[in-house]
Amino acid sequence: MDYPIDETDLSNEYALHFEHQCELMKNNFERRRINFHPFQTRAEAAAYINCFIKERNLADIAFSDSVTLHECGIYKAVESEFEKTRNIINPFKRTADGKYIVFADQPLGEKLNLPRDEYYKRMAAVVEGMRKTLISDVLIIGANAITLSGEIVSIDGSGNRVAGMMFGPRHVIVVVGRNKICLNLEAALxxxxxxxxxxNYIRHNMKHHNRYHELPCVMKGKCFDCSSPRSACKKIAIMRGEVEFNADRTHLVIVNEDLGL
Ligand code: SF4
Structure with a gap:
C-alpha cells in the first residue's frame, strides 16, 4: 500500500465489495439460467457485447433507450463495428437538442408545439421502431434494478423494454452498473x-423537452403511487429466469461502476 493513504480513493474497497456481491449473484442468477458476466470497467462491457454479436453472427441488433448504454459507449461501439454489415434498430435516436429524429424539423431548443394529431402520427413511427426491436436477434437494454437473489426489475412507460426482456428477441443483453444492485425485490421496487x-422524469424534462414537471415524485422527491396520465410507471416487470431451452437467451452484464439512474 502507498503512503500516505489517499482517503479519497475507494476503488479497492468498491472492488472487493463488488467481488463479494458477484460471488453471491453469480450462483443466484445462473441457477435461474440468466447468464452472469461481471466486468470491472464499462469499456470491457462494451467490448464483450461486440464479441457476443460476432460470435453468434447476429444480423438484427436492437436497442432500448438507456443512460447506461450511453455511458458505456455501447451505442457507438456497436454502430461503428456493425453499421455496414448488420441491421441496427434504434428507435430512440435523437436530434442534437434531444428530440426524437421524427421531430428533427421542429425549432431547435424549444418544446414541441405540434397539433395533437400530428404529434401522434409522428410518434407512431417511433412506436413502429419499438415493435421491430421485439423480433430482433439481440436486444441490448438497461434495467432499473437487480437483486442479490437473482432478479432483474424494470419499469416502463411504453413497455418496449420490458416486453423485449421477457419474450421476442433471440437474445437479450441487460447492462447495469453496481448502483443497481438491491438486496431483494422490495428494495428494488x-x-x-x-x-x-x-x-428519469427529471432527465426527460431537462434533456428531451418532456412535460413531466407536475408528477408528484418530480415535485416532492419521492413516489406517491400516483395515477397521473403522464406517469410512465405503468408497467413493472420482474425477470426471474429463463426456461431450460432458452438458457442462452438472457445475459446480464454488470459493471463495477455507477451507471444510469
Ligand atoms: S407512480 Fe407517480 S409518483 Fe410514483 S414514481 Fe411513478 S410517476 Fe412518480
Whole structure:
C-alpha cells in the first residue's frame, strides 16, 4: 500500500465489495439460467457485447433507450463495428437538442408545439421502431434494478423494454452498473419508485423537452403511487429466469461502476 493513504480513493474497497456481491449473484442468477458476466470497467462491457454479436453472427441488433448504454459507449461501439454489415434498430435516436429524429424539423431548443394529431402520427413511427426491436436477434437494454437473489426489475412507460426482456428477441443483453444492485425485490421496487423513476422524469424534462414537471415524485422527491396520465410507471416487470431451452437467451452484464439512474 502507498503512503500516505489517499482517503479519497475507494476503488479497492468498491472492488472487493463488488467481488463479494458477484460471488453471491453469480450462483443466484445462473441457477435461474440468466447468464452472469461481471466486468470491472464499462469499456470491457462494451467490448464483450461486440464479441457476443460476432460470435453468434447476429444480423438484427436492437436497442432500448438507456443512460447506461450511453455511458458505456455501447451505442457507438456497436454502430461503428456493425453499421455496414448488420441491421441496427434504434428507435430512440435523437436530434442534437434531444428530440426524437421524427421531430428533427421542429425549432431547435424549444418544446414541441405540434397539433395533437400530428404529434401522434409522428410518434407512431417511433412506436413502429419499438415493435421491430421485439423480433430482433439481440436486444441490448438497461434495467432499473437487480437483486442479490437473482432478479432483474424494470419499469416502463411504453413497455418496449420490458416486453423485449421477457419474450421476442433471440437474445437479450441487460447492462447495469453496481448502483443497481438491491438486496431483494422490495428494495428494488423502492429504488425504482423513489430514485430511478423521478430522476428519469427529471432527465426527460431537462434533456428531451418532456412535460413531466407536475408528477408528484418530480415535485416532492419521492413516489406517491400516483395515477397521473403522464406517469410512465405503468408497467413493472420482474425477470426471474429463463426456461431450460432458452438458457442462452438472457445475459446480464454488470459493471463495477455507477451507471444510469
Ligand atoms: S407512480 Fe407517480 S409518483 Fe410514483 S414514481 Fe411513478 S410517476 Fe412518480
Amino acid at each position: 423502492q429504488r425504482i419508485r423513489n430514485v430511478a423513476a423521478p430522476l
